[in-house]
Amino acid sequence: MSLIEVTSPANPMVKRLKSLADKKARREEGLFLAEGLRVCTEALEAGQLPAVLAITTEAAAHPLGAKLLAAVLAARRPAMQVPREIIGRITGKDNAQGVAAAYPLPETGLDRLETGTAPLWLVAESIRDPGNIGTMLRSCDGTGAGGLILLDSCADPWSLEAVRASMGAIFSRQIALASGPAFFAWRRARPGQLVGAALGPGSTDYRHHQWQRPAYLMVGGEQAGLPPAYASECDALVRLPMKGTADSLNVAVAAGVLLYHALGQFEPLQADR
Amino acid sequence: MSLIEVTSPANPMVKRLKSLADKKARREEGLFLAEGLRVCTEALEAGQLPAVLAITTEAAAHPLGAKLLAAVLAARRPAMQVPREIIGRITGKDNAQGVAAAYPLPETGLDRLETGTAPLWLVAESIRDPGNIGTMLRSCDGTGAGGLILLDSCADPWSLEAVRASMGAIFSRQIALASGPAFFAWRRARPGQLVGAALGPGSTDYRHHQWQRPAYLMVGGEQAGLPPAYASECDALVRLPMKGTADSLNVAVAAGVLLYHALGQFEPLQADR
Numbered sequence: 001m002s003l004i005e006v007t008s009p010a011n012p013m014v015k016r017l018k019s020l021a022d023k024k025a026r027r028e029e030g031l032f033l034a035e036g037l038r039v040c041t042e043a044l045e046a047g048q049l050p051a052v053l054a055i056t057t058e059a060a061a062h063p064l065g066a067k068l069l070a071a072v073l074a075a076r077r078p079a080m081q082v083p084r085e086i087i088g089r090i091t092g093k094d095n096a097q098g099v100a101a102a103y104p105l106p107e108t109g110l111d112r113l114e115t116g117t118a119p120l121w122l123v124a125e126s127i128r129d130p131g132n133i134g135t136m137l138r139s140c141d142g143t144g145a146g147g148l149i150l151l152d153s154c155a156d157p158w159s160l161e162a163v164r165a166s167m168g169a170i171f172s173r174q175i176a177l178a179s180g181p182a183f184f185a186w187r188r189a190r191p192g193q194l195v196g197a198a199l200g201p202g203s204t205d206y207r208h209h210q211w212q213r214p215a216y217l218m219v220g221g222e223q224a225g226l227p228p229a230y231a232s233e234c235d236a237l238v239r240l241p242m243k244g245t246a247d248s249l250n251v252a253v254a255a256g257v258l259l260y261h262a263l264g265q266f267e268p269l270q271a272d273r
Numbered sequence: 274m275s276l277i278e279v280t281s282p283a284n285p286m287v288k289r290l291k292s293l294a295d296k297k298a299r300r301e302e303g304l305f306l307a308e309g310l311r312v313c314t315e316a317l318e319a320g321q322l323p324a325v326l327a328i329t330t331e332a333a334a335h336p337l338g339a340k341l342l343a344a345v346l347a348a349r350r351p352a353m354q355v356p357r358e359i360i361g362r363i364t365g366k367d368n369a370q371g372v373a374a375a376y377p378l379p380e381t382g383l384d385r386l387e388t389g390t391a392p393l394w395l396v397a398e399s400i401r402d403p404g405n406i407g408t409m410l411r412s413c414d415g416t417g418a419g420g421l422i423l424l425d426s427c428a429d430p431w432s433l434e435a436v437r438a439s440m441g442a443i444f445s446r447q448i449a450l451a452s453g454p455a456f457f458a459w460r461r462a463r464p465g466q467l468v469g470a471a472l473g474p475g476s477t478d479y480r481h482h483q484w485q486r487p488a489y490l491m492v493g494g495e496q497a498g499l500p501p502a503y504a505s506e507c508d509a510l511v512r513l514p515m516k517g518t519a520d521s522l523n524v525a526v527a528a529g530v531l532l533y534h535a536l537g538q539f540e541p542l543q544a545d546r
Contacts (some may be wrong), residue, residue: 140517256522
C-alpha cells in the first residue's frame, strides 16, 4: 500500500474511521480509535501498529510521524494523508491532532491476563464515566499496576473519551471485562489479596492495611460504590478518611490514592534527595 | 413570594437560569447554577440559600425538597414548580435532577481566604478541564483542605461541569482566583510551606517530604505541568514515582494522592481496626 491523499470527508475510509466513535461499530469492525502523534508513538513502542492511519502533512514531516507512517506502509496497511479538518471530522474534535489511527480491539477474557507480570491490579465495578476509566488506566501505568479489570456494566474503555483520558495507557495496560461472579470465581482459583475500597462497616483506615502481592484493588461505581455482596468477597476493606461534608471521593482519585499506597509498601523508599 | 407554577421553557426566569451555563452571564448576573436535591441540601446546611429555585413536584414532596423550598419561600426569594423537562432545559441534561437553583457567586480575592481554618490548601495553575477543578474541590473536602486557589487561566469553577464534579464541595470549600505573581506575593507575606508537584530536577519522591502546617500544595496544568518559574517559588518540590511508560498522572489524581499524604502526616493514625 502507498500513502493516498484524501481531502473529502465522504471518503469511505474516513467515514469508517469516524464510525468508530460508536461502540457498536467498534465491535463490528474490531477496531478502536486513538489520536495524537505521542499516543500513537507510544502504541508503536508497545508493538502496536495501526490497522488504518490518517496523518496530516505536518505530522508526517515530524520524525515521530515519519517513523509511524513508515511502519504502517512497511506493514502494507492503509495510510491517508489528510488535512487537519479531516482528523477533526474523524475524532469529533475542533482542535484536532495531526494523527488519528484505528487499532485492533484486544481480547478481553480474564484468562488472557498475564497476572504474573505485575504485583498490583485494579478492579472496577459499574464505572459510568469513560473519563474515569481512562484516568484509572493512566494511574495503573503510573503505579506499575498490570491493568484494569472492569466488572458488570462499565463504560467502554475503547471509547474515544476513555482512550483520550488514558494518555496512552490504553496501549501499555492489560484490560479484562467480566461479570462480578465470573471475576470472583476466577480470582478464588489463584493467589492474591482482594482489597475493596468501601466506607461501610468492616472497613479500616487504609493506612492500617498491609498489601500483599499480588493485590487486586476493587472500587465501586460512581453512584453506589461497591455493592455489599462484592465487599463481602474481599479479603480486606479499606477506607480513606473523609474530613469534610462529602461522603466520597471521585472514584479515580480514590483508586489513585490507594494504588500509590500499595506501591509505597511494595517499593521501599530510595534515598534520593 | 409564593411558589409559582411554570411549564413554559420561554418563561423569563427559566431562560435566566438556563443562561447561567454561560460564563459571561454568570458574571453579569452574579449567580451560578447547581442541581440536585442532595447538593442543594448541602448548600443549605452550609448556610447558602438559592437566589432562585426550580423544583419538580416530586422533589418538593421529598422531606429535603420541602425543607429547601420552605427556606427559599421564607426568605421571600422566587421559587418555581416545574416539570422535569424544564430542569433538563435549564441544566442541559437529558436525565435531569429534580432541582436546579441559582446561587450568588462568592468573592474570589486571596485576602478573603480564611487561611487559619485549615492546615492544607490546594493551589492549581492553568487547569483547563472543569471536571478536574470540581474533582479537586471534592478531594479538598475529603482531606479537610480549606479550598482551592486557582492561578492564571483556569476553567471556571462555577461552570455547571465543575459544580457537578465537585459533588457539593463548591459550597463547603473556599475558592480564590489570582495570577501567579499575585499569589506568590501574597504567600510570602504569611507563614506556610509551598510544595510544588513537579517531575523536573530538584524534586524528591513525595514520601520523603515532611509537610508543615499550613501547607500549600501547588499543581500545574494538564498540558505543561508546573512552569519552572513557579517551581522555583516553592519551598519544596515533590514527585510521584512513575513506573510505567507515561510521564504524568491526571492532575486531580496527583493532587489527591499528595493531599492524602499530607493529611496522613497531619493526623496520626487511629487504632480503629
